[in-house]
Amino acid sequence: xxxxxxxxxxxxxxxxxxxxxxxxxxxxxxxxxxxxxxxxxxxxxxxxxxxxxxxxxxxxxxxxxxxxxxxxxxxxxxxxxxxxxxxxxxxxxxxxxxxxxxxxxxxxxxxxxxxxxxxxxxxxxxxxxxxxxxxxxxxxxxxxxxxxxxxxxxxxxxxxxxxxxxxxxxxxxxxxxxxxxxxxxxxxxxxxxxxxxxxxxxxxxxxxxxxxxxxxxxxxxxxxxxxxxxxxxxxxxxxxxxxxxxxxxxxxxxxxxxxxxxxxxxxxxxxxxxxxxxxxxxxxxxxxxxxxxxxxxxxxxxxxxxxxxxxxxxxxxxxxxxxxxxxxxxxxxxxxxxxxxxxxxx
Numbered sequence: 001x002x003x004x005x006x007x008x009x010x011x012x013x014x015x016x017x018x019x020x021x022x023x024x025x026x027x028x029x030x031x032x033x034x035x036x037x038x039x040x041x042x043x044x045x046x047x048x049x050x051x052x053x054x055x056x057x058x059x060x061x062x063x064x065x066x067x068x069x070x071x072x073x074x075x076x077x078x079x080x081x082x083x084x085x086x087x088x089x090x091x092x093x094x095x096x097x098x099x100x101x102x103x104x105x106x107x108x109x110x111x112x113x114x115x116x117x118x119x120x121x122x123x124x125x126x127x128x129x130x131x132x133x134x135x136x137x138x139x140x141x142x143x144x145x146x147x148x149x150x151x152x153x154x155x156x157x158x159x160x161x162x163x164x165x166x167x168x169x170x171x172x173x174x175x176x177x178x179x180x181x182x183x184x185x186x187x188x189x190x191x192x193x194x195x196x197x198x199x200x201x202x203x204x205x206x207x208x209x210x211x212x213x214x215x216x217x218x219x220x221x222x223x224x225x226x227x228x229x230x231x232x233x234x235x236x237x238x239x240x241x242x243x244x245x246x247x248x249x250x251x252x253x254x255x256x257x258x259x260x261x262x263x264x265x266x267x268x269x270x271x272x273x274x275x276x277x278x279x280x281x282x283x284x285x286x287x288x289x290x291x292x293x294x295x296x297x298x299x300x301x302x303x304x305x306x307x308x309x310x311x312x313x314x315x316x317x318x319x320x321x322x323x324x325x326x327x328x329x330x331x332x333x334x335x336x337x338x339x340x341x342x343x344x345x346x
Contacts, residue, residue: 003306014244015054016250019184026229026231026278027149027311028276030148032233032274033144033214035069035141036235037068037069038067038070038138038141040067040138041132041134041136042131042134042139045048046131048068055248057070059080059175060203061073062206066102073129075318077130078098079314080127081127081318082178084118084124084126085123085124085148085152085290086289086290087149089147089148090117091146093112094211096140097109097112097126097327098130099129100116100128102125103125103311104159104303105313107129107319107329108163110329111327113169114163114166116162117193119195121279122156124159124305130143131321141339144211146209150279150290154270169182172187172221174220175218177215177217178213180211183209184275196259204277206225206227207276208274208275211252214269215271217265218263219261219262219264219272221259222261223259225257227228229253229274229278230254230255230272231272233254234245234248234249234269237265237266237269239262239265239271240265242260245265246269247277248269256275284297287301288301
């Protein structure tokens, strides 16, 4: 698409770039992914029909044949056992469910507006499966996952995991729009970052992770920020930003100190804002590991391969909850939490 590249005007947009399934980001963020899949009715295994799955790229399916991807899943969609080391993941499930099992003994099911925040300073293994819970209707899935780096002083610290239910996530309502705050503030409302180790936990770092749900014709004014970096992501439908129309699947790198007008066009959609001060450290990344240098990363990746199953006490690497399970989180010590709001299956 010819529109993408560095902006030539003097407005608030610095750079225009395609951003569909995977999003480029700026420090302190590492990466983001936006999974929108139209899964069919589920079967007794909470999976798509075998006749469809067998035609897909088993274990590495990132193509939308039949309207959905299997990712690394072979029976149920999602991400089989894999590692994280040296960074955080913030996952918001707008539609559908995610089944979570990990090497620490934690498990759960969250979805339809819930968030999971994992601060994996040290080696951590888990699976994230997308169960097709409805057998009488399609199972649309929309999951956005944002990866935030950790400074070197916080690498190899204990892993922290928190599931935040939809009713506990900070929101702000406007005229035709609703802001969901996973980190940062808007109009006097501040999101609670669950882990003090997070770069986002210190207000001095100006981290904001915000999802805007906008109705057709809605207008939102993004005020100037003190953050060092600011990016905006247009998702399912087009939008007008700073007076210019952009298609779905667009990333705009913005000047943080400029006011930006966001106008939704003829269809509703999500718009994401990622802001923050850079960590600004030289680090090294390969595969699921982000540490100080190449030697540390090589050693860590070897450990990941050698010890992947060492603390995996679940029956399968693609473990999922039984059919009919509601939303819950159960820690390794047996403590359990459930949302106050009833299941909606929206």
